[in-house]
Amino acid sequence: MIVTLIVAAEVAFWILLALGLATRYLLRLRAVSTVLLVGLPVVDLTLFALIVLDLRGGATAGWTHALAAGYAGFSIGYGPSLVRWADRHFQYRFAGGPKPKGAPKYGAERTAHEWRICRRTVASAAITLGLITALVPLSDGAAHVATFTGWYLRLGLTAGINVIVAGCYSLWPKEAPAGAIVEEGHVVGWKIPQQR
Numbered sequence: 001m002i003v004t005l006i007v008a009a010e011v012a013f014w015i016l017l018a019l020g021l022a023t024r025y026l027l028r029l030r031a032v033s034t035v036l037l038v039g040l041p042v043v044d045l046t047l048f049a050l051i052v053l054d055l056r057g058g059a060t061a062g063w064t065h066a067l068a069a070g071y072a073g074f075s076i077g078y079g080p081s082l083v084r085w086a087d088r089h090f091q092y093r094f095a096g097g098p099k100p101k102g103a104p105k106y107g108a109e110r111t112a113h114e115w116r117i118c119r120r121t122v123a124s125a126a127i128t129l130g131l132i133t134a135l136v137p138l139s140d141g142a143a144h145v146a147t148f149t150g151w152y153l154r155l156g157l158t159a160g161i162n163v164i165v166a167g168c169y170s171l172w173p174k175e176a177p178a179g180a181i182v183e184e185g186h187v188v189g190w191k192i193p194q195q196r
Contacts, residue, residue: 001054016036045072065148069151074128077124101184106182114166117162118163128151132152
């Protein structure tokens with residue numbers, strides 16, 4: 001049942017996001033769009049409330065409960081950036097907005113991009129761990145507590161790896177190919193060698 005709730009939450013997230021952007025750019029109903037987009041975190045809170053009710057109702061704690069907490073944590077940590085990404089692409093496709101740029105590939109811009117991803121990952125892991133910690137008292141026995149606490153190591157490892165990757169970009173920034181003209185981390189042209 002919990003997996004079904006997670007799938008339903010994912011579907012609801014994308015439907016609300018599509019409706020929110022469509023009402024903003026196609027129907028020009030900004031207030032309605034804002035209400036729909038505010039509903040995105042409500043989906044996550046509803047999912048978490050349902051898993052709490054499931055555990056309080058006597059359900060055996062399992063990996064699916066922790067996965068639901070992980071879904072909520074990821075959605076809260078990465079949700080705003082996903083909404084901005086979808087907004088830029090929707091605006092470009094349907095409202096005459098500028099073509100969205102991809103992630104920067106080189107230099108300080110790439111390093112900053114990696115640290116932004118790192119912050120989102122660490123925030124998602126911290127939120128997930130907080131939600132899982134809130135579920136531990138509701139679980140029914142030491143074996144089931146281990147189901148939740150095993151996530152501490154997994155999420156800590158994920159966040160740690162992301163910090164290492166971002167740190168490597170800080171120590172060894174990715175350089176553009178020789179002769180490339182780079183703006184905001186993107187190659188925009190090539191230098192033409194002067195002929196003698």
